[in-house]
Amino acid sequence: MIRILLALTATLWAATARAEIEVQEITSPGGIDAWLVESHEIPFVAVEALFAGGASLDREGKRGAVNLMTALIEEGSGDMTAREFQRELERLAARFSYDVYDDALSVSARFLSENRDESVDLLNQSLTDPAFDETAIERVRSQVLANIRSRAQNPNDIASETFYREAFGNHPYGSDISGTLESVEGLTRDDLVQAFDDTVVRDRIHVAIVGDITPEAAGEMLDEMFEGLPETGPELPEEVEVGIEGGTTVIDFPSPQSVAFFGHEGLERDDPDYFAAYILNEILGGSGRQSILMEEVREKRGLTYGVGTYLVPKEHAELYLGSVSSANDRVAQAIDVIRAEWAEMQENGVTAEQLEEAKTYITGAYPLRFDGNARIAEILVGMQFTGLPADYIETRNAQIEAVTLEEINRVASELLAPEELHFVVVGQPEGLGETN
Incomplete structure (x- = not known):
């Protein structure tokens, strides 16, 4: 039944994706702020919650505790x-999921209107009284350890983890949220309880909320859902x-091709130039096959099946990153082309035609993101987390359209730094030495 309703929800929102989404800012009687989109077409509610802090709140020597706890x-x-x-989730036709990232722990809930009270009670129980049974701990610990071992043999993971370690050292960003074999093996149940108490707190x-619920009922639901949580936790990093x-870091790995992970410092999400930088990235190496790097590295020279770049504005640092893979005897050439295009864009910027094409693609694709209650809830909570206003959905495309050629080319000259690009290459690349 829940699968049918989820499908219906997605279909409904996909059909009305271009319609205006009215976001209401509400506060529960207990003081919890939330954003609500009412949709009474079907009896279904989606809730997305983010607790700021996430895996960055791992205590010293306990890397991986928040990740294991969340699982x-x-x-x-x-x-x-x-x-x-x-079994209780199945009886209620509800879905809960919990995940963790560098800067946040997420909780997702999907349930039928008729089972709302029971579903909320069950979710609250999971957030206030987790069992952390020793048998479950050992079972999940073994899964995490297997994942860590797998990552240690994956060239893409080796490249990205090496880059982050070199970029951030002992800061939580400098290591994977899963932890190491040693740190995870040493975690106790008390460590997991501590990680839970540090992370799942009300003031963060x-x-x-999106779906079949009124503002009044949503306020009451919030207080029931998060009743009993600690008020606050430790300071954020x-x-x-x-x-x-x-420069370049080369890691020897037996493989017929090399993987390169590259980047340098990026831009804060609330920087006035962020929209210009976003469009710039779409032109240079973004998601579409029309990007300059795809044209120069793949289409013209056949050096790779794919190359891409993206802005990564974390809570405590900002990066501009990219990745590419190529045959060992051609990866050096691919890197040379990327550096050259980075420098070309910094010096000469984009053309008016490139800017308009990128604007058309970005603004046209935006409404397609709103393809279901759950997806809308995810977008809204992400907006809150990054400090965007509730009317951002309405104003976002206008802000994209407002970026001028002069503005984007100024940002290109300031943001792009080809001499600061660092490539971590995993494989057995020919003609590529390690440099700093």
Whole structure:
């Protein structure tokens, strides 16, 4: 039943994606702020919550604790075992999921209107009384350890993790959120309880609700959903400088092709130039096959199947990153082309035609993101988390259209720094030495 309703929800929103989405800012009687989009066409509610902090709140020597803890939240709570918890979800035709990132822990809930009260009670139980059963801990720990071992043999993971380590050192951004074999093997149940208490707290919560519920009922639901959470947690990590310098790091790995992960310092999400930088990236190396790097590296020279770049504005640092893979005897040439195009764009900027084509693509693709209640809730909570206003959905495309050729080319000259690009190359590249 839930699968049918989820499909209907997606179909409904896809058909009306271009219609105006009215976001209401509400506050529960208990003081929890949230954004709400009412949609009473079908009896279904989607809730997205983000707790600021995430894996960055791992305590010293306990790397991976928040990640392991998050994976255990749905492994039973209260008097329920993991199997009993999942059976109750099935009975209610509800879906809960929990995930963690560098800067946030996410909680997603999907449930039918008729089962709202029971679903909310179950979600609250998972967020206030997780079992952290020793048997479940060992089972999930073994899964995390297997994942860590797998990442250690994956060239893409090796490249990205090496880049982050060189860029951020001992800061939480400098290591993978899963932790190391040593750190995860040493975690105790008390460490997981501590990670939970540090992370799932009221004063760092952002919430979005979409579906069949009124503002009054949504306010009451919020207080029930998050009743009993600690009010606050430890301080968040401090800002960190991007410490990596221009050059190349080569890691020997037996493979017929090399993987390169590259980048330099980026731009804050609330920087006035962010929209210009966003369009600039779409032109240079963004998602579409029309990007300059795809044209120069793949189409003209056949050096790769794919190359892409993206802006990464984290909470405590900003990056501009990219990746490419190529045969060992051609990856050096691919890197040379990327550096050259980076320098060309910095010096000469984009053309008026490139700017208009990128604007058309970006503004046209935006409404297609709103293809379901759950997806809309994800977008709204992400907006809250990054400090965007509730009317951003309405104004975003206008802000894209307002970027001028002069503005984007100024940003290109300031943001792009070919001499600061650092490439981490994993493979056995020919003609490519390690430099700093």
